Amino acid sequence: MSFAQPRYDGTSLALGQQSDEELMLAYAAGDLQAFCQLYEQHKNPLWRFFVRRGMATECAEELVQEVWQRVITSAPGYQPSARFTTWLYQIARNLLADQHRKAHRRFTLVSDESEALESMASQDYPDTITEQGRLALRLKHCLGKLPALQLDVFLLKEEAGLTMEQVATIMGAGLDACKSRWRYAVANLSKCIGMGAPADD
Amino acid sequence: MTEEEKRLSALYQSLDKENSPEHVDARILAMAKQGALVHTVPLDVKQPSRWTAWRWPLSSVVSAALLVGILFFTTSPLLPPEEQAVSASSYDMVPSAPKQARREYQAMPEQKRQLAQSIEREAAAARSKTASVLPAAQISERLAEVDRLVASGELQQAGTLLMSLVEEAPEAKARLSEGQLALLQEALHRRSTNQ
Numbered sequence: 001m002s003f004a005q006p007r008y009d010g011t012s013l014a015l016g017q018q019s020d021e022e023l024m025l026a027y028a029a030g031d032l033q034a035f036c037q038l039y040e041q042h043k044n045p046l047w048r049f050f051v052r053r054g055m056a057t058e059c060a061e062e063l064v065q066e067v068w069q070r071v072i073t074s075a076p077g078y079q080p081s082a083r084f085t086t087w088l089y090q091i092a093r094n095l096l097a098d099q100h101r102k103a104h105r106r107f108t109l110v111s112d113e114s115e116a117l118e119s120m121a122s123q124d125y126p127d128t129i130t131e132q133g134r135l136a137l138r139l140k141h142c143l144g145k146l147p148a149l150q151l152d153v154f155l156l157k158e159e160a161g162l163t164m165e166q167v168a169t170i171m172g173a174g175l176d177a178c179k180s181r182w183r184y185a186v187a188n189l190s191k192c193i194g195m196g197a198p199a200d201d
Numbered sequence: 202m203t204e205e206e207k208r209l210s211a212l213y214q215s216l217d218k219e220n221s222p223e224h225v226d227a228r229i230l231a232m233a234k235q236g237a238l239v240h241t242v243p244l245d246v247k248q249p250s251r252w253t254a255w256r257w258p259l260s261s262v263v264s265a266a267l268l269v270g271i272l273f274f275t276t277s278p279l280l281p282p283e284e285q286a287v288s289a290s291s292y293d294m295v296p297s298a299p300k301q302a303r304r305e306y307q308a309m310p311e312q313k314r315q316l317a318q319s320i321e322r323e324a325a326a327a328r329s330k331t332a333s334v335l336p337a338a339q340i341s342e343r344l345a346e347v348d349r350l351v352a353s354g355e356l357q358q359a360g361t362l363l364m365s366l367v368e369e370a371p372e373a374k375a376r377l378s379e380g381q382l383a384l385l386q387e388a389l390h391r392r393s394t395n396q
Binding site for chain 2: 043046073075158187189
């Protein structure tokens with residue numbers, strides 16, 4: 001996978017027309033506006049990447065700040081050898097792994113959670129919300145029950161909008177393995193919210 | 202993408218979008234501002250010392266001077282031009298001479314060799330002296346003058362002129378007519394009897 005390597009010339013393009021990599025180079029040259037635009041584009045998807053794992057708000061805040069701090073401190077030596085988004089989520093995922101190690105948490109396998117997933121499908125919700133709203137609420141709960149590796153693949157694809165190749169790069173895993181995790185995630189979520197049959201990883 | 206994936210993706214995108222808290226945004230943008238200030242400050246720029254500033258020009262000048270010096274001493278003659286010419290001619294003579302003569306020449310002691318060189322120089326000078334200094338056109342002009350004097354009856358004057366011409370340009374002798382040769386002999390005889 002290769003990317004064109006942009007060079008920041010300081011003036012050429014309006015901020016709205018610049019790629020993430022060009023914005024990052026502009027910020028590395030001292031252009032704060034470039035960072036503001038970059039941050040505006042990525043702040044909410046990154047925030048949701050943390051909170052939709054069921055993480056406490058304080059913890060998510062801490063991790064989000066840590067990610068952006070690393071981006072800021074790495075700016076002077078930034079080389080656009082890969083997409084900025086891939087790099088950003090690689091930092092985020094590394095921090096998550098550190099967090100898990102510190103907390104002595106283990107990634108759970110889907111088989112361990114099958115009962116919990118099934119129980120979500122049968123959960124009752126108030127009659128006042130629509131069917132779509134009920135499914136959405138179920139999905140939120142089910143995401144929290146999904147195994148970490150499947151959840152990572154699902155969030156990176158759906159939230160960050162990355163391709164499966166980019167997801168594989170971030171996960172440090174093979175493309176086939178990531179595709180497989182994606183399929184399991186979809187099957188498990190569908191089953192959990194009552195849309196299809198469950199799958200094992 | 203399968204139907205199931207599409208439906209799930211659409212459902213996920215319809216979820217409420219939680220946004221990054223404003224106080225987190227403010228903190229991160231403040232960090233970025235500080236970072237931007239740091240990025241614009243040049244990193245530890247030291248004033249170059251005088252030696253560092255002049256290092257390249259100086260070393261270039263010294264190198265050029267050395268090169269010129271080497272070229273000068275390797276290409277310029279050690280002897281004055283006239284001596285060098287003689288030395289070159291004598292040097293040229295050695296390899297072109299017959300083997301025995303060359304051996305004799307090389308076997309000569311230094312003094313003898315210098316003497317031989319000086320004799321050679323004198324002979325060359327004499328050769329150059331005896332060599333014609335008059336161009337052919339001038340010889341023809343003089344001979345025409347001789348003929349004109351003979352025609353006007355001034356035989357003695359014509360003989361003197363002819364004699365001086367032959368002394369100046371010996372090769373003119375080959376161009377003399379029988380009458381002119383007789384005139385020359387008469388003039389030479391006259392001079393010898395006068396002396």
